[in-house]
Amino acid sequence: MAAAAAEEPPAPLSGVGWAATPEAAPAGWSVLTTSVEGAAANLGKGFGHKGGGYLCVSTGGQAATGPVVTDVQVLSERNPQPTGYSRVPEFPEPRAGVSRKKRVYVRLQPLSAADTAVFDIKLSSKSKAIPHYMKIGELGGFAVWCKKGPVPKSSLAPVPSPRTVSLGLKQLSLQPAADSEQKAPERPLARSGTKRASFTLPNSVDDGSGIYNLSAMDGVPFTLHPKFESSLSFGSNALLAELNVKSLADIEKEYNYAFVVERTAAARLPPSIC
Structure with missing residues (x-):
């Protein structure tokens, strides 16, 4: 039954965040607890937090119409925040005055205006490469990879079909019918x-x-x-x-x-x- 069903295209990410523990992520968010090699992906060291931390992502599903993530950047605290980007949220709320050695920024755009989007994020060791993924930086001893692609048309809101001229209007004509024309005597x-x-x-x-x-x-x-x-x-x-x-x-x-x-x-x- 499942094999017969058509596979739906993946949905772009609607958010990227950081969670102090896997349980701290809100509902609807997926926590990256392991790397592609199977190692525990605790990134607390990279964030300068002794208690640890994890990256988490959110997808709005196929029916999502809100903003989507079109780019992700991992920068040092010495780098200024890029224009058009926002800092990822932290769960729970970060404490004031806590310094982060690395910061993650995302660029969000409306789904209707986005041509490409981020569909997945994975972690690996620094020496490993993930095919079809682009490396965006390093956190806590791990390499961070993201996968980009074009926004599927099925994710966009349905466009109403243009109205067609009714048959009655098409039949209207200012020209006289051929059989009604009479020849002059x-x-x-x-x-x-x-x-x-x-x-x-x-x-x-x-x-x-x-x-x-x-x-x-x-x-x-x-x-x-x-x-x-x-x-x-x-x-x-x-x-x-x-x-x-x-x-x-x-x-x-x-x-x-x-x-x-x-x-x-x-x-x-x-x-x-x-």
């Missing part, structure tokens, strides 16, 4: 005579070909000359009676030309009149 050309052929001009708006298919006669009404309106009626052959039909012989006789000049020039002979 074809416009018949005005008649300018008593008897003439008529035709309709298609609407140029509906013509997808554009103006490139138009000619000079587009839009000009077709009408007959008044000379022919009196003698011509639709369905009669009166106009055909006035036509003079010529045969091929009549045309050759009317337009006969001997090409004398051309033939004389081609022969390069002096012209002669026959």
